[in-house]
Amino acid sequence: MLHPKYHWESLQTDEDKARLLSDQLNISPLVASLLITRGIRDLDEGKRFLYGTLADLHDPLLMSGMKEAVERIRAAVENGERILIYGDYDADGVSSTALMIHLMTRLGANFDYYIPHRSKEGYGLHIHALEQFYESGFTLVVTVDTGISAVEQVAYANSVGMDVIVTDHHEPPSKLPEAFALINPKLPYCSYPFKGLAGVGVAYKLAQALLGGDTPMEWTELVALGTVADLMPLVEENRLIVTYGLKSMGHSAFPGLTALLSVAGSIKEQVSSTNVAFGLAPRINASGRMSHANRAVELLTTSSAQDAELIANELDILNKERQLLVENIVEEALLQLAAKEAAGHLPDVIVVAGEGWNVGVVGIVASKILERYYRPTIVLGIHPESGECKGSARSIPGFDIYEALTHCADLLDHYGGHPAAAGMSLPKDHLVNFEQRLGEYATDILRPEHFVPTMLTDIECSLEEVTLPVIEQLEELAPFGMGNTYPRLLIRGVKLLECRQMGKEGKHLKLNVSHNGTSIEAVAFGKGELAPLLANESVIDLVAEAGINEWNGSRKPQLLIQDLSISHIQVFDYRGARYPIVKLEELVDKLLHLPSYELRTMATVLSDEVDGLNTSDLKNTPLWVYDNDAGVNPGNEIAVVEGADAVKTLFVLQLPESSHMWNRMMERFGSLERVFLLHPMRKDHEKVQSPSREQFKQVYAVLRQQGYNPIAQEELIVTLVGRTGLSRRMLELTLEVFEELDFVTRTSGTIILNESPSKQPLETSSRYRELGLLAEMEQMLLHGRIPQITEWMHNQMQGQGA
Incomplete structure (x- = not known):
């Protein structure tokens, strides 16, 4: 799963009016629908919007x-x-x-x-x-x-x-x-x-x-x-x-x-x-x-x-100098906010101030902090001698910052601005009271939903509709900006074919997505850090702007992704990695650099001790060990403290010895959003096949040929491997089924074929049924394609939810 950064809200259009406007203006239905969402109500307004003049x-x-x-x-x-x-x-x-x-x-x-x-x-x-x-x-x-x-x-x-x-x-x-x-x-x-x-x-x-x-x-x-x-x-x-x-x-x-x-x-x-x-x-x-x-x-x-x-x-x-100055002040402001967070409280209205901060750039700093925390933000520069504070404010929808400043007007020397942005000055001695008064005012205005940024989407369409002619028609709505944003298209259910980071330090993403045979390149600027969270062949919903990529005379559609989400559990394929512990450490490090990702939300599962684990950084990661009854049990103290409910990301270092363990584990980790498969591939002598009556007849026939005298299990298995072609592990599990059905008796490393076994169908054996489930699980997790594994896990979780 991948949660979107924004809450998506779709603008509503009137399809009948859109069709009429399309015919009247001789434009595509898509453009006509977008005009409707922009408040165009009739032919005259449409003409003025598209073809208006200074007259x-x-x-x-x-x-x-x-x-x-x-x-x-x-x-x-x-x-x-x-x-x-x-x-x-x-x-x-x-x-x-x-x-x-x-x-x-x-x-x-x-x-x-x-x-x-x-x-x-x-x-x-x-x-x-x-x-x-x-x-x-x-x-x-x-x-x-x-x-x-x-x-x-x-x-x-x-x-x-x-x-x-x-x-x-x-x-x-x-x-x-x-x-x-x-x-x-x-x-x-x-x-x-x-x-x-x-x-x-x-x-x-x-x-x-x-x-x-x-x-x-x-x-x-x-x-x-x-x-x-x-x-x-x-x-x-x-x-x-x-x-x-x-x-x-x-x-x-x-x-x-x-x-x-x-x-x-x-x-x-x-x-x-x-x-x-x-x-x-x-x-x-x-x-x-x-x-x-x-x-x-x-x-x-x-x-x-x-x-x-x-x-x-x-x-x-000057602009380059300004950019550097902004970066420095943002860093100082974030340190102040980190201290407030550490004290257990991030205020509804953020107020930060610094001595000597250039008041010419505090508005930009406020915008950057608002983008990070999504709270109304005021940034002030304090004059080192006079103590006068001058600053700028940026706000979020639903909170009129000009009105908020008016509420504190007696503390201010001067203020002015708009509902979304304002400027002010005040004495340093008023800062504490100013922040407190703003917080009190915000308590009556702001609700939890105000702190979730909203992204409006203009229209929902399919990937197949994003063609060059349609994109060219979208340009008819330009110029774009506040109040007339570039059309945001909501496109659901596209498959991720490829994902790679690009640009300096991998800050951006380049994706290749497809749907019903149509493939389009997509770029997500500033979202390079999401690469570890995007598994190939995941099904993605995205909000994007459509553009045209022109290169060497070639023109083709391109999507500029604004936000994206994945609603299903994701599976990441690192099976058979040569150094799984190193890869695990690398993945954990990448995830911890993402907002809202903590060690407590991760878990590593294994069946026993893995070489190198004690000396790795993973000693601070929640470790879980397979258990026949509970599925998994905590393997270290941090796993005990954090518990299973917190786990959203699971690293599978080894597979369990039974499907029962796997199912109980999936049930216990009920909040899973992504699974990283890092387990080794089974060797030929460990391969388990889906059991069949013919296989069991073949094994039983060999046993009969050996007679009713005790035979060393190791000697018998060597013979069975040569005669049946089944793996050593498959034969060991088969003998366990025979033992449960009383076909054989095993004592001290020897096996004796019973001369008069009770006649019981294979299907009555719990170990026979488990062998079938184990073979299905291992076939899927060892040899399945990622989309198959993803669907299999999704069905498992859906079944648990039912």
Whole structure:
């Protein structure tokens, strides 16, 4: 067995609507079904989803505050006022700032921009910055991707005669700043139809409102960058703008994006949302995390290809430094959590803090810890001198981290964000109380089911349906991202033909799976550690994305596995290994490196002492010894302590001498999920065959020829081997049957044939019946193919359950 990492939930589709949509749009039923699961209800919505244009965008003047903002900016431009663009340091804020710079340049405005330093100043509007620009004669401030919670800062600006136009997309607090205009589709009184815009999306709507049809199409590239980077849902307006932005990036008008695509290793003509999310966004973010975001703004606003190449390489280096820094902080954070676990408690909301941790990367660290523990996570960097703690939070579905922070607002100096991610600052002295309050709040919100990650599957299909034409049609649903993920296919009952690790240190898996004659290669990135748990010819259920593998002009389907499970007991074939103890140690070591695998869940079974066992590491492994009555008994102290119920993984070093022992063992280890066969193969003189009447007649005939005088058993067996061709062990067991039926008498190593035996059918002998079962067991475990053995064991366990 192999348990999936996620709980799988299938999206429901309406087959009748899907068939209708398939006919109306002339698309495959599979794509039509996927549209239905994405909320497309009719033909018009389907057309907009697949074939929408920028003309389908909503009128920006529908957004509350937009009209006032447009009038104020135009007046400022006409009057030559100095305008300040105030942005944020993440990729969305950088994109927003760059777009606003291009807008102000196009309007001919007198402007400058400001982005606070992430670690020195932190998020949001700062009065000291406003003071600086007020003294320099600035009279209008336009925020991008920030400002919706800046009550005090806007009040200061108002007091000195500076007007503030806030454009933002973050969750509005209960008390709003008294700005000249507030533009945020999430404002409760704003009737704008789409609420999911990124900060750069709101800035783009302002540009549309000011320029109308003259808004350059290439600006959608900046919107695409910020929208994807900020994990905004790629639906409705976002989907339209990002689609056009990605197409435009293929022949970008921005030297900075061209240079950045190059250092990220992306193919310029085939830019996807994945390239943006994992290639461009991390490098843009690295500027603000490791240095100052101004450098990223310069990249997106320069007209010089030479300057762009220089800056792009700088950001690439910063990103590599960022990756190393993240790894170091994650290690320190995990040590803190290990100490909490050792103390017996892992909190529902994880809070870790470290002195000197770079606050520019704590959000990434929080994401990595959440992925490992699947709990809401807050990571804070503590300033070594001031004691101020600045951090980031990442959360799980069902737990609104912004609301949780609001519950602790009296402990915080500042906070803001979304239900899934947020930022905050607080004094070091409040840390203990902060963690306690979050835990108390979580107790009323979180239930056991919240801690099991869920993976949504779009549609269940067979392996045969995953063809090149179907995969090409799936691409029609792009761009993929939040709210419009790449279709996840649930495929059940495929057979594993081959499994091998690949990549550096074997971190990834490459599988070959088949069903009804169709075979497809599958890749599972980051799952290389599962290789010891995947037995060839296992039957697998998997959740996968379908892609196309192109190599040397050949194109063929390929699955990208997201999760997989095996519902039956698995059997791993190491029969006849030359050094079984060494192989056993190797397997145990691999399993112990996997999450949730402990020595207590493993057992090694044998019939007697094995050479080398006392000197091996297995002295710390639960050992069990075959027993005629109980099946198996504990063979060492750890087996006594842990018991049989804990055993999920069984290593068979030797076979038992009877099927009864095997059956009782399987019954006792009722929670088995996998069995590793490491026993030696039987030699010819130990071979047991399924007994037949003809074999017994042949043996009895030889006995009659020997007469009724005592004969040494060893001499008799040598004669019988030569005359019957049966193995020595088979003959010994046959003589035991004859003895039970009173055909012979055995005393002191001699055998005497009884002259007047009682006439009893062979089938009445318990040893005859056991011999048949023993032959069946050994034939299966010694010579059976793994699928046969797997089914045999499965049936045994099912019979016990019945």
